[in-house]
Amino acid sequence: MDENESTTIEITRRTVIETGTTALLLTTLPRAALAAGPANDPGPPPPPATIDLQINGHSHSLTLDPRTTLLDALREHLALTGSKKGCDHGQCGACTVLIDGRRINSCLTLAVMHDGQPITTIEGLAQGDNLHPLQAAFVEHDGFQCGYCTSGQICSAVGMLAESRTGMPSYVTEDLTHPQAELTDAEIRERMSGNICRCAAYPNIVAAIKQAAEMPT
Amino acid sequence: MKAFTYQRAGSTEQAAAAAVKPGAKIIAGGTNLLDLMKLQVETPSELIDINRLPLDKIEETSDGGLRVGALVRNSDLAADPRVRQRYGVLSRALLAGASAQLRNKATTGGNLLQRTRCYYFYDITKPCNKRSPGSGCAALAGFNRIHAILGSSNDCIATHPSDMAVAMRALDAEVETISPNGDARVIPIADFHRLPGRTPEVETSLKPGEIITAVKLPPPPPGVQVYRKVRDRASYAFALVSVAAIVDSTAGRIRSARLAFGGLAQKPWRVAQAEEKLANASANTASFNAATDAVLDGARGFGGNDFKIPLTRRTLHSVLAEVTRT
Numbered sequence: 335m336d337e338n339e340s341t342t343i344e345i346t347r348r349t350v351i352e353t354g355t356t357a358l359l360l361t362t363l364p365r366a367a368l369a370a371g372p373a374n375d376p377g378p379p380p381p382p383a384t385i386d387l388q389i390n391g392h393s394h395s396l397t398l399d400p401r402t403t404l405l406d407a408l409r410e411h412l413a414l415t416g417s418k419k420g421c422d423h424g425q426c427g428a429c430t431v432l433i434d435g436r437r438i439n440s441c442l443t444l445a446v447m448h449d450g451q452p453i454t455t456i457e458g459l460a461q462g463d464n465l466h467p468l469q470a471a472f473v474e475h476d477g478f479q480c481g482y483c484t485s486g487q488i489c490s491a492v493g494m495l496a497e498s499r500t501g502m503p504s505y506v507t508e509d510l511t512h513p514q515a516e517l518t519d520a521e522i523r524e525r526m527s528g529n530i531c532r533c534a535a536y537p538n539i540v541a542a543i544k545q546a547a548e549m550p551t
Numbered sequence: 552m553k554a555f556t557y558q559r560a561g562s563t564e565q566a567a568a569a570a571v572k573p574g575a576k577i578i579a580g581g582t583n584l585l586d587l588m589k590l591q592v593e594t595p596s597e598l599i600d601i602n603r604l605p606l607d608k609i610e611e612t613s614d615g616g617l618r619v620g621a622l623v624r625n626s627d628l629a630a631d632p633r634v635r636q637r638y639g640v641l642s643r644a645l646l647a648g649a650s651a652q653l654r655n656k657a658t659t660g661g662n663l664l665q666r667t668r669c670y671y672f673y674d675i676t677k678p679c680n681k682r683s684p685g686s687g688c689a690a691l692a693g694f695n696r697i698h699a700i701l702g703s704s705n706d707c708i709a710t711h712p713s714d715m716a717v718a719m720r721a722l723d724a725e726v727e728t729i730s731p732n733g734d735a736r737v738i739p740i741a742d743f744h745r746l747p748g749r750t751p752e753v754e755t756s757l758k759p760g761e762i763i764t765a766v767k768l769p770p771p772p773p774g775v776q777v778y779r780k781v782r783d784r785a786s787y788a789f790a791l792v793s794v795a796a797i798v799d800s801t802a803g804r805i806r807s808a809r810l811a812f813g814g815l816a817q818k819p820w821r822v823a824q825a826e827e828k829l830a831n832a833s834a835n836t837a838s839f840n841a842a843t844d845a846v847l848d849g850a851r852g853f854g855g856n857d858f859k860i861p862l863t864r865r866t867l868h869s870v871l872a873e874v875t876r877t
Binding site for chain 2: 377381383400401424437444447490497501502523524525526
Protein backbone atom coordinates (compact mmCIF):
# COMPACT_ATOMS: atom_id res chain seq x y z
CA MET A 335 0.00 0.00 0.00
CA ASP A 336 1.60 3.36 -1.00
CA GLU A 337 1.42 6.61 0.90
CA ASN A 338 -1.35 8.05 -1.26
CA GLU A 339 -3.69 5.15 -0.62
CA SER A 340 -3.00 5.11 3.07
CA THR A 341 -4.27 8.68 3.33
CA THR A 342 -7.53 7.92 1.54
CA ILE A 343 -8.36 4.48 2.94
CA GLU A 344 -9.22 4.03 6.55
CA ILE A 345 -6.88 1.37 7.83
CA THR A 346 -8.49 -0.97 10.29
CA ARG A 347 -6.99 -3.96 12.02
CA ARG A 348 -9.08 -6.09 9.67
CA THR A 349 -7.66 -4.41 6.53
CA VAL A 350 -4.14 -5.03 7.76
CA ILE A 351 -4.86 -8.68 8.52
CA GLU A 352 -6.57 -9.22 5.16
CA THR A 353 -3.80 -7.48 3.25
CA GLY A 354 -1.22 -9.56 5.04
CA THR A 355 -3.11 -12.78 4.35
CA THR A 356 -3.56 -11.93 0.68
CA ALA A 357 0.11 -11.13 0.30
CA LEU A 358 0.98 -14.46 1.85
CA LEU A 359 -1.42 -16.35 -0.44
CA LEU A 360 0.01 -14.59 -3.49
CA THR A 361 3.46 -15.82 -2.63
CA THR A 362 2.44 -19.43 -2.05
CA LEU A 363 -0.37 -20.22 -4.51
CA PRO A 364 -0.27 -20.34 -8.29
CA ARG A 365 -2.47 -17.67 -9.88
CA ALA A 366 -4.95 -20.21 -11.28
CA ALA A 367 -5.60 -21.54 -7.80
CA LEU A 368 -6.49 -18.06 -6.57
CA ALA A 369 -8.93 -17.54 -9.40
CA ALA A 370 -10.65 -20.89 -9.35
CA GLY A 371 -10.02 -22.57 -6.01
CA PRO A 372 -8.44 -26.01 -6.09
CA ALA A 373 -7.95 -27.41 -9.60
CA ASN A 374 -11.15 -27.29 -11.62
CA ASP A 375 -13.25 -24.35 -12.70
CA PRO A 376 -16.25 -24.12 -10.35
CA GLY A 377 -18.51 -23.20 -13.28
CA PRO A 378 -21.07 -20.41 -13.55
CA PRO A 379 -22.64 -19.20 -10.31
CA PRO A 380 -25.87 -20.93 -9.28
CA PRO A 381 -29.13 -18.96 -8.92
CA PRO A 382 -29.08 -16.90 -5.72
CA ALA A 383 -31.31 -17.65 -2.76
CA THR A 384 -33.10 -15.06 -0.63
CA ILE A 385 -33.13 -15.82 3.08
CA ASP A 386 -33.85 -14.21 6.39
CA LEU A 387 -31.12 -14.47 9.00
CA GLN A 388 -32.12 -13.71 12.61
CA ILE A 389 -28.89 -12.46 14.10
CA ASN A 390 -28.61 -11.13 17.64
CA GLY A 391 -32.31 -10.36 17.64
CA HIS A 392 -32.29 -8.52 14.32
CA SER A 393 -33.72 -9.75 11.05
CA HIS A 394 -31.56 -9.49 7.92
CA SER A 395 -32.88 -10.29 4.47
CA LEU A 396 -30.04 -11.45 2.21
CA THR A 397 -29.81 -12.66 -1.36
CA LEU A 398 -26.88 -15.02 -1.53
CA ASP A 399 -25.07 -17.54 -3.67
CA PRO A 400 -26.17 -20.81 -1.96
CA ARG A 401 -22.49 -21.72 -1.55
CA THR A 402 -22.07 -18.92 1.02
CA THR A 403 -21.18 -20.33 4.41
CA LEU A 404 -22.83 -18.84 7.45
CA LEU A 405 -19.42 -17.45 8.42
CA ASP A 406 -18.99 -15.67 5.09
CA ALA A 407 -22.56 -14.35 5.27
CA LEU A 408 -21.78 -12.84 8.68
CA ARG A 409 -18.42 -11.41 7.77
CA GLU A 410 -18.70 -10.47 4.13
CA HIS A 411 -22.38 -9.62 3.76
CA LEU A 412 -23.32 -8.25 7.17
CA ALA A 413 -19.94 -6.85 8.29
CA LEU A 414 -20.19 -8.82 11.52
CA THR A 415 -16.49 -9.56 11.61
CA GLY A 416 -16.30 -10.66 15.24
CA SER A 417 -16.62 -14.30 14.15
CA LYS A 418 -13.20 -15.18 12.75
CA LYS A 419 -12.08 -17.34 9.87
CA GLY A 420 -9.15 -19.45 11.02
CA CYS A 421 -8.94 -22.77 9.22
CA ASP A 422 -12.32 -22.62 7.39
CA HIS A 423 -12.56 -26.41 7.88
CA GLY A 424 -14.09 -26.80 11.34
CA GLN A 425 -10.80 -27.56 13.03
CA CYS A 426 -9.96 -24.38 14.95
CA GLY A 427 -13.24 -23.08 16.40
CA ALA A 428 -12.54 -19.38 15.68
CA CYS A 429 -15.85 -19.14 13.78
CA THR A 430 -18.00 -20.53 16.61
CA VAL A 431 -21.49 -19.02 16.86
CA LEU A 432 -24.67 -20.12 18.64
CA ILE A 433 -27.75 -21.31 16.78
CA ASP A 434 -30.77 -21.72 19.02
CA GLY A 435 -28.27 -21.40 21.85
CA ARG A 436 -26.09 -24.30 20.63
CA ARG A 437 -22.50 -23.76 19.56
CA ILE A 438 -21.51 -24.73 16.03
CA ASN A 439 -18.73 -23.98 13.53
CA SER A 440 -20.21 -21.34 11.21
CA CYS A 441 -17.61 -22.17 8.53
CA LEU A 442 -19.03 -25.68 8.07
CA THR A 443 -22.61 -24.79 7.40
CA LEU A 444 -24.40 -22.91 4.63
CA ALA A 445 -26.25 -19.69 5.38
CA VAL A 446 -29.29 -20.95 3.43
CA MET A 447 -29.62 -23.86 5.87
CA HIS A 448 -30.31 -21.40 8.72
CA ASP A 449 -33.10 -19.34 7.21
CA GLY A 450 -35.21 -18.02 10.09
CA GLN A 451 -33.22 -19.61 12.92
CA PRO A 452 -32.03 -17.47 15.86
CA ILE A 453 -28.26 -16.94 15.64
CA THR A 454 -26.09 -15.35 18.30
CA THR A 455 -22.61 -14.08 17.48
CA ILE A 456 -19.98 -12.48 19.69
CA GLU A 457 -21.49 -9.09 18.79
CA GLY A 458 -24.73 -10.10 20.47
CA LEU A 459 -23.42 -11.13 23.90
CA ALA A 460 -22.90 -7.80 25.68
CA GLN A 461 -25.88 -5.81 26.96
CA GLY A 462 -25.00 -2.34 25.79
CA ASP A 463 -21.78 -1.41 27.61
CA ASN A 464 -22.14 -4.29 30.05
CA LEU A 465 -19.95 -7.16 29.01
CA HIS A 466 -21.27 -10.70 29.12
CA PRO A 467 -19.89 -12.44 32.25
CA LEU A 468 -17.63 -14.57 30.03
CA GLN A 469 -16.29 -11.52 28.21
CA ALA A 470 -15.58 -9.85 31.56
CA ALA A 471 -13.92 -13.00 32.88
CA PHE A 472 -11.67 -13.27 29.80
CA VAL A 473 -10.56 -9.66 30.35
CA GLU A 474 -10.02 -10.19 34.06
CA HIS A 475 -7.99 -13.38 33.57
CA ASP A 476 -6.18 -12.23 30.43
CA GLY A 477 -7.61 -15.21 28.53
CA PHE A 478 -5.92 -14.32 25.26
CA GLN A 479 -2.82 -12.94 23.67
CA CYS A 480 -3.37 -12.02 20.01
CA GLY A 481 -7.14 -12.26 20.41
CA TYR A 482 -7.90 -13.94 17.11
CA CYS A 483 -9.47 -17.05 18.66
CA THR A 484 -11.16 -15.13 21.48
CA SER A 485 -14.61 -14.51 20.03
CA GLY A 486 -14.81 -18.19 19.11
CA GLN A 487 -13.58 -19.18 22.56
CA ILE A 488 -16.17 -17.00 24.27
CA CYS A 489 -19.11 -18.10 22.09
CA SER A 490 -18.02 -21.69 22.58
CA ALA A 491 -17.79 -21.21 26.34
CA VAL A 492 -21.31 -19.71 26.42
CA GLY A 493 -22.60 -22.81 24.62
CA MET A 494 -20.52 -25.11 26.80
CA LEU A 495 -21.86 -23.69 30.07
CA ALA A 496 -25.41 -24.06 28.75
CA GLU A 497 -24.68 -27.70 27.81
CA SER A 498 -23.19 -28.33 31.21
CA ARG A 499 -26.25 -26.90 32.97
CA THR A 500 -28.51 -29.26 31.03
CA GLY A 501 -26.37 -32.22 32.11
CA MET A 502 -24.35 -32.92 28.96
CA PRO A 503 -21.53 -35.34 29.87
CA SER A 504 -18.09 -35.28 28.26
CA TYR A 505 -15.51 -37.91 27.34
CA VAL A 506 -13.74 -37.38 30.68
CA THR A 507 -16.91 -37.55 32.79
CA GLU A 508 -16.35 -40.49 35.11
CA ASP A 509 -19.97 -41.41 35.75
CA LEU A 510 -22.14 -41.03 32.66
CA THR A 511 -25.30 -41.52 34.70
CA HIS A 512 -24.55 -38.56 36.98
CA PRO A 513 -27.07 -35.83 36.09
CA GLN A 514 -24.50 -33.03 36.04
CA ALA A 515 -20.73 -33.39 36.05
CA GLU A 516 -18.74 -30.87 38.07
CA LEU A 517 -16.79 -28.51 35.81
CA THR A 518 -13.25 -29.40 36.85
CA ASP A 519 -10.29 -28.09 34.86
CA ALA A 520 -10.15 -31.43 33.03
CA GLU A 521 -13.83 -31.16 32.12
CA ILE A 522 -13.43 -27.59 30.86
CA ARG A 523 -10.38 -28.52 28.77
CA GLU A 524 -12.12 -31.51 27.20
CA ARG A 525 -15.33 -29.58 26.51
CA MET A 526 -13.38 -26.69 24.96
CA SER A 527 -11.10 -28.86 22.80
CA GLY A 528 -12.80 -27.62 19.64
CA ASN A 529 -11.25 -24.18 20.15
CA ILE A 530 -7.57 -23.88 19.40
CA CYS A 531 -5.45 -21.02 20.77
CA ARG A 532 -2.14 -20.75 18.98
CA CYS A 533 -0.86 -18.31 21.62
CA ALA A 534 -1.58 -21.10 24.12
CA ALA A 535 -3.48 -18.88 26.53
CA TYR A 536 -5.19 -22.04 27.75
CA PRO A 537 -4.50 -21.76 31.50
CA ASN A 538 -6.07 -18.29 31.58
CA ILE A 539 -8.95 -19.35 29.34
CA VAL A 540 -9.73 -22.21 31.73
CA ALA A 541 -9.54 -19.82 34.71
CA ALA A 542 -11.90 -17.36 33.02
CA ILE A 543 -14.44 -20.04 32.16
CA LYS A 544 -14.22 -21.52 35.63
CA GLN A 545 -14.98 -18.15 37.19
CA ALA A 546 -17.95 -17.56 34.86
CA ALA A 547 -19.24 -21.07 35.54
CA GLU A 548 -19.37 -20.35 39.25
CA MET A 549 -21.40 -17.18 38.83
CA PRO A 550 -25.14 -17.42 39.39
CA THR A 551 -27.10 -17.33 36.15
CA MET B 552 -16.91 -24.99 -4.11
CA LYS B 553 -18.54 -26.06 -7.37
CA ALA B 554 -21.90 -24.55 -8.17
CA PHE B 555 -24.97 -26.44 -6.98
CA THR B 556 -28.66 -25.82 -6.67
CA TYR B 557 -30.12 -25.96 -3.17
CA GLN B 558 -33.50 -27.27 -2.13
CA ARG B 559 -35.08 -28.06 1.21
CA ALA B 560 -36.88 -31.40 1.26
CA GLY B 561 -40.51 -31.34 2.35
CA SER B 562 -40.66 -35.04 3.16
CA THR B 563 -38.38 -38.06 3.39
CA GLU B 564 -40.00 -39.60 0.31
CA GLN B 565 -39.43 -36.40 -1.64
CA ALA B 566 -35.80 -36.29 -0.50
CA ALA B 567 -35.22 -39.88 -1.63
CA ALA B 568 -36.84 -39.19 -5.00
CA ALA B 569 -34.65 -36.12 -5.49
CA ALA B 570 -31.49 -37.84 -4.26
CA VAL B 571 -31.66 -40.59 -6.87
CA LYS B 572 -30.67 -38.10 -9.59
CA PRO B 573 -27.01 -38.31 -10.60
CA GLY B 574 -25.05 -35.49 -8.95
CA ALA B 575 -27.64 -34.97 -6.22
CA LYS B 576 -26.53 -35.25 -2.63
CA ILE B 577 -28.35 -35.20 0.69
CA ILE B 578 -27.06 -32.70 3.25
CA ALA B 579 -27.77 -33.11 6.97
CA GLY B 580 -25.20 -31.78 9.47
CA GLY B 581 -22.88 -31.06 6.57
CA THR B 582 -19.73 -31.06 8.70
CA ASN B 583 -18.01 -33.62 6.48
CA LEU B 584 -19.74 -32.94 3.16
CA LEU B 585 -19.14 -29.17 3.11
CA ASP B 586 -15.53 -29.68 4.16
CA LEU B 587 -15.07 -32.00 1.16
CA MET B 588 -17.00 -29.66 -1.15
CA LYS B 589 -14.66 -26.80 -0.28
CA LEU B 590 -11.79 -28.99 -1.44
CA GLN B 591 -13.75 -30.18 -4.48
CA VAL B 592 -13.43 -33.78 -3.35
CA GLU B 593 -17.23 -33.77 -3.40
CA THR B 594 -18.83 -31.83 -6.25
CA PRO B 595 -22.61 -32.32 -6.07
CA SER B 596 -24.69 -30.42 -8.61
CA GLU B 597 -27.70 -30.45 -6.32
CA LEU B 598 -27.97 -30.34 -2.53
CA ILE B 599 -31.08 -31.62 -0.81
CA ASP B 600 -31.33 -30.29 2.72
CA ILE B 601 -33.14 -32.72 5.02
CA ASN B 602 -32.43 -30.89 8.29
CA ARG B 603 -36.06 -29.89 8.85
CA LEU B 604 -37.55 -33.36 8.36
CA PRO B 605 -39.03 -34.97 11.49
CA LEU B 606 -36.31 -37.60 11.86
CA ASP B 607 -34.87 -36.25 15.10
CA LYS B 608 -36.57 -38.38 17.75
CA ILE B 609 -35.22 -41.10 20.02
CA GLU B 610 -37.99 -43.59 20.76
CA GLU B 611 -38.35 -46.72 22.86
CA THR B 612 -39.00 -49.85 20.79
CA SER B 613 -41.37 -52.63 21.84
CA ASP B 614 -38.46 -55.06 22.42
CA GLY B 615 -36.77 -52.77 24.95
CA GLY B 616 -34.34 -51.09 22.57
CA LEU B 617 -34.21 -47.62 21.07
CA ARG B 618 -34.89 -46.23 17.64
CA VAL B 619 -32.64 -43.24 16.91
CA GLY B 620 -33.83 -40.92 14.15
CA ALA B 621 -31.29 -40.25 11.40
CA LEU B 622 -31.23 -36.53 12.24
CA VAL B 623 -30.61 -36.93 15.98
CA ARG B 624 -27.47 -34.89 16.57
CA ASN B 625 -24.43 -36.68 17.96
CA SER B 626 -24.48 -34.51 21.10
CA ASP B 627 -28.17 -35.23 21.76
CA LEU B 628 -27.67 -38.96 21.32
CA ALA B 629 -24.66 -38.95 23.65
CA ALA B 630 -26.57 -36.97 26.29
CA ASP B 631 -29.85 -38.91 26.16
CA PRO B 632 -30.41 -40.36 29.66
CA ARG B 633 -31.51 -43.74 28.24
CA VAL B 634 -28.38 -43.98 26.12
CA ARG B 635 -26.16 -43.01 29.06
CA GLN B 636 -27.89 -45.55 31.28
CA ARG B 637 -28.18 -48.50 28.88
CA TYR B 638 -25.71 -47.90 26.04
CA GLY B 639 -22.74 -46.31 27.79
CA VAL B 640 -20.38 -47.56 25.08
CA LEU B 641 -22.32 -45.54 22.50
CA SER B 642 -22.45 -42.39 24.61
CA ARG B 643 -18.68 -42.63 25.25
CA ALA B 644 -17.87 -43.30 21.60
CA LEU B 645 -19.89 -40.27 20.51
CA LEU B 646 -18.24 -38.07 23.12
CA ALA B 647 -14.82 -39.30 21.96
CA GLY B 648 -15.51 -38.07 18.44
CA ALA B 649 -14.80 -34.61 16.98
CA SER B 650 -15.48 -31.45 19.02
CA ALA B 651 -18.58 -30.24 20.84
CA GLN B 652 -19.35 -27.80 17.99
CA LEU B 653 -19.22 -30.60 15.43
CA ARG B 654 -21.24 -33.01 17.59
CA ASN B 655 -23.97 -30.35 17.84
CA LYS B 656 -24.28 -30.44 14.05
CA ALA B 657 -23.33 -33.98 13.03
CA THR B 658 -26.20 -36.42 12.72
CA THR B 659 -26.62 -40.13 13.36
CA GLY B 660 -27.12 -40.91 9.68
CA GLY B 661 -24.36 -38.61 8.53
CA ASN B 662 -21.88 -40.05 11.01
CA LEU B 663 -22.34 -43.49 9.42
CA LEU B 664 -21.76 -41.95 5.99
CA GLN B 665 -18.54 -40.11 6.83
CA ARG B 666 -15.79 -40.40 4.26
CA THR B 667 -12.29 -41.49 5.13
CA ARG B 668 -9.72 -39.01 6.43
CA CYS B 669 -6.97 -40.47 4.22
CA TYR B 670 -4.71 -37.52 3.30
CA TYR B 671 -4.61 -38.60 -0.34
CA PHE B 672 -8.39 -38.84 -0.60
CA TYR B 673 -8.51 -35.22 0.55
CA ASP B 674 -5.79 -34.03 -1.86
CA ILE B 675 -7.26 -33.81 -5.36
CA THR B 676 -3.81 -33.49 -6.92
CA LYS B 677 -2.97 -37.06 -5.79
CA PRO B 678 -4.15 -40.39 -7.17
CA CYS B 679 -6.93 -42.04 -5.14
CA ASN B 680 -9.05 -44.97 -6.26
CA LYS B 681 -11.80 -43.98 -3.84
CA ARG B 682 -12.11 -40.42 -5.12
CA SER B 683 -11.19 -41.12 -8.72
CA PRO B 684 -11.55 -44.85 -9.53
CA GLY B 685 -8.65 -46.29 -11.47
CA SER B 686 -6.23 -43.46 -10.65
CA GLY B 687 -4.19 -45.51 -8.17
CA CYS B 688 -3.52 -45.34 -4.42
CA ALA B 689 -0.93 -42.85 -3.21
CA ALA B 690 -1.19 -44.13 0.36
CA LEU B 691 0.24 -47.59 -0.37
CA ALA B 692 3.79 -46.24 -0.69
CA GLY B 693 3.10 -42.86 0.91
CA PHE B 694 2.50 -41.60 4.43
CA ASN B 695 0.20 -44.28 5.78
CA ARG B 696 0.45 -43.90 9.52
CA ILE B 697 -3.34 -43.62 9.94
CA HIS B 698 -4.23 -46.35 7.47
CA ALA B 699 -5.81 -49.79 7.62
CA ILE B 700 -4.12 -52.96 8.82
CA LEU B 701 -7.17 -55.17 8.22
CA GLY B 702 -9.55 -55.68 5.32
CA SER B 703 -7.61 -53.46 2.92
CA SER B 704 -6.95 -54.20 -0.75
CA ASN B 705 -4.28 -53.34 -3.29
CA ASP B 706 -6.57 -50.53 -4.42
CA CYS B 707 -7.27 -48.84 -1.07
CA ILE B 708 -5.96 -48.88 2.50
CA ALA B 709 -8.21 -46.17 3.93
CA THR B 710 -9.99 -46.45 7.29
CA HIS B 711 -13.47 -45.44 8.35
CA PRO B 712 -13.21 -42.54 10.81
CA SER B 713 -16.36 -43.00 12.90
CA ASP B 714 -16.32 -43.75 16.62
CA MET B 715 -20.11 -43.98 16.84
CA ALA B 716 -20.29 -46.75 14.25
CA VAL B 717 -17.78 -48.85 16.20
CA ALA B 718 -20.00 -48.79 19.28
CA MET B 719 -23.05 -49.52 17.13
CA ARG B 720 -21.23 -52.51 15.64
CA ALA B 721 -20.66 -53.91 19.12
CA LEU B 722 -24.34 -53.32 19.89
CA ASP B 723 -25.54 -55.06 16.67
CA ALA B 724 -27.45 -51.98 15.58
CA GLU B 725 -29.62 -51.98 12.47
CA VAL B 726 -29.86 -49.22 9.88
CA GLU B 727 -33.37 -48.38 8.65
CA THR B 728 -33.70 -46.83 5.21
CA ILE B 729 -36.23 -45.68 2.67
CA SER B 730 -35.80 -45.97 -1.09
CA PRO B 731 -36.97 -43.57 -3.81
CA ASN B 732 -39.87 -45.95 -4.59
CA GLY B 733 -40.97 -45.72 -0.95
CA ASP B 734 -39.73 -49.17 0.11
CA ALA B 735 -38.29 -49.40 3.60
CA ARG B 736 -35.58 -51.89 4.55
CA VAL B 737 -33.37 -52.76 7.49
CA ILE B 738 -29.63 -53.30 7.08
CA PRO B 739 -27.64 -54.94 9.89
CA ILE B 740 -24.72 -52.63 10.68
CA ALA B 741 -22.32 -55.50 9.95
CA ASP B 742 -23.46 -55.34 6.31
CA PHE B 743 -23.77 -51.57 6.05
CA HIS B 744 -20.14 -50.59 5.42
CA ARG B 745 -18.22 -52.30 2.64
CA LEU B 746 -14.58 -53.28 2.40
CA PRO B 747 -12.71 -51.65 -0.50
CA GLY B 748 -11.87 -54.67 -2.68
CA ARG B 749 -11.66 -53.52 -6.29
CA THR B 750 -14.31 -50.81 -5.78
CA PRO B 751 -13.17 -48.56 -2.91
CA GLU B 752 -15.53 -45.84 -4.17
CA VAL B 753 -18.45 -48.01 -2.99
CA GLU B 754 -18.45 -47.53 0.78
CA THR B 755 -21.89 -48.68 1.91
CA SER B 756 -24.67 -50.98 0.80
CA LEU B 757 -27.03 -48.04 0.22
CA LYS B 758 -28.54 -47.91 -3.26
CA PRO B 759 -28.87 -44.66 -5.27
CA GLY B 760 -31.32 -42.35 -3.54
CA GLU B 761 -31.73 -44.64 -0.53
CA ILE B 762 -31.83 -42.56 2.66
CA ILE B 763 -31.13 -43.56 6.25
CA THR B 764 -34.18 -42.81 8.38
CA ALA B 765 -33.13 -44.31 11.73
CA VAL B 766 -30.74 -46.59 13.57
CA LYS B 767 -32.28 -49.26 15.76
CA LEU B 768 -30.49 -50.37 18.90
CA PRO B 769 -31.48 -53.80 20.21
CA PRO B 770 -31.92 -54.17 23.98
CA PRO B 771 -28.52 -53.75 25.64
CA PRO B 772 -26.57 -57.01 26.08
CA PRO B 773 -25.41 -57.91 29.59
CA GLY B 774 -21.99 -56.79 30.76
CA VAL B 775 -19.72 -53.84 31.29
CA GLN B 776 -19.51 -51.41 28.37
CA VAL B 777 -16.28 -49.58 27.56
CA TYR B 778 -15.06 -47.42 24.69
CA ARG B 779 -11.30 -46.91 24.61
CA LYS B 780 -9.82 -44.57 22.03
CA VAL B 781 -6.10 -44.26 21.38
CA ARG B 782 -5.10 -41.16 19.45
CA ASP B 783 -2.32 -38.65 18.90
CA ARG B 784 -3.71 -36.12 21.37
CA ALA B 785 -6.02 -36.33 24.35
CA SER B 786 -9.05 -34.85 22.60
CA TYR B 787 -10.37 -33.89 19.18
CA ALA B 788 -8.42 -36.38 17.06
CA PHE B 789 -9.33 -39.44 15.04
CA ALA B 790 -8.61 -42.87 16.47
CA LEU B 791 -5.40 -44.70 15.67
CA VAL B 792 -7.05 -47.66 17.36
CA SER B 793 -10.31 -47.77 19.27
CA VAL B 794 -12.11 -50.60 21.03
CA ALA B 795 -15.78 -50.89 21.89
CA ALA B 796 -16.09 -53.71 24.41
CA ILE B 797 -19.13 -55.23 26.11
CA VAL B 798 -17.98 -57.96 28.45
CA ASP B 799 -20.05 -59.95 30.92
CA SER B 800 -17.86 -61.50 33.61
CA THR B 801 -17.78 -62.37 37.30
CA ALA B 802 -14.79 -63.13 39.47
CA GLY B 803 -12.39 -63.56 36.58
CA ARG B 804 -14.72 -65.76 34.57
CA ILE B 805 -15.98 -64.34 31.26
CA ARG B 806 -19.47 -65.36 30.16
CA SER B 807 -19.63 -63.40 26.92
CA ALA B 808 -17.71 -60.68 25.11
CA ARG B 809 -18.37 -58.38 22.19
CA LEU B 810 -15.44 -56.47 20.69
CA ALA B 811 -15.52 -53.96 17.84
CA PHE B 812 -12.55 -51.94 16.62
CA GLY B 813 -12.10 -48.56 14.97
CA GLY B 814 -9.07 -47.20 13.12
CA LEU B 815 -8.15 -50.59 11.70
CA ALA B 816 -10.23 -50.97 8.55
CA GLN B 817 -12.70 -49.34 6.17
CA LYS B 818 -15.48 -50.56 8.47
CA PRO B 819 -15.89 -51.17 12.18
CA TRP B 820 -14.01 -54.44 12.69
CA ARG B 821 -15.50 -57.35 14.59
CA VAL B 822 -14.29 -60.94 14.67
CA ALA B 823 -16.62 -63.68 15.93
CA GLN B 824 -13.71 -66.09 16.61
CA ALA B 825 -12.10 -63.57 18.95
CA GLU B 826 -15.27 -63.34 21.00
CA GLU B 827 -15.58 -67.14 21.05
CA LYS B 828 -12.08 -67.37 22.55
CA LEU B 829 -13.31 -65.31 25.47
CA ALA B 830 -16.73 -66.89 25.99
CA ASN B 831 -16.70 -69.11 29.09
CA ALA B 832 -12.97 -68.51 29.50
CA SER B 833 -10.92 -67.32 32.43
CA ALA B 834 -9.84 -63.70 32.22
CA ASN B 835 -6.09 -64.11 31.90
CA THR B 836 -3.20 -63.42 29.57
CA ALA B 837 -3.70 -66.68 27.69
CA SER B 838 -7.33 -65.99 26.80
CA PHE B 839 -6.59 -62.33 26.05
CA ASN B 840 -3.78 -63.42 23.74
CA ALA B 841 -6.01 -65.94 21.98
CA ALA B 842 -8.64 -63.27 21.40
CA THR B 843 -6.08 -60.74 20.18
CA ASP B 844 -4.55 -63.27 17.78
CA ALA B 845 -7.99 -63.88 16.31
CA VAL B 846 -8.64 -60.14 15.92
CA LEU B 847 -5.32 -59.58 14.20
CA ASP B 848 -5.55 -62.63 11.94
CA GLY B 849 -4.47 -61.43 8.49
CA ALA B 850 -3.27 -58.04 9.75
CA ARG B 851 -0.83 -56.32 7.45
CA GLY B 852 1.03 -53.03 7.86
CA PHE B 853 2.26 -50.76 5.08
CA GLY B 854 5.27 -49.20 6.82
CA GLY B 855 3.90 -46.13 8.52
CA ASN B 856 1.08 -48.01 10.21
CA ASP B 857 2.98 -51.13 11.30
CA PHE B 858 2.77 -49.86 14.87
CA LYS B 859 -1.00 -50.36 14.87
CA ILE B 860 -0.54 -54.14 15.15
CA PRO B 861 1.19 -54.11 18.56
CA LEU B 862 -0.91 -51.09 19.58
CA THR B 863 -4.11 -53.05 18.94
CA ARG B 864 -2.73 -55.97 20.94
CA ARG B 865 -1.82 -53.80 23.91
CA THR B 866 -5.00 -51.76 23.81
CA LEU B 867 -7.19 -54.85 23.76
CA HIS B 868 -5.25 -56.44 26.64
CA SER B 869 -5.67 -53.25 28.64
CA VAL B 870 -9.39 -53.02 27.91
CA LEU B 871 -10.01 -56.68 28.75
CA ALA B 872 -8.10 -56.33 32.01
CA GLU B 873 -10.20 -53.29 32.88
CA VAL B 874 -13.59 -54.83 32.14
CA THR B 875 -12.87 -58.13 33.91
CA ARG B 876 -11.40 -56.56 37.04
CA THR B 877 -14.57 -57.03 39.11
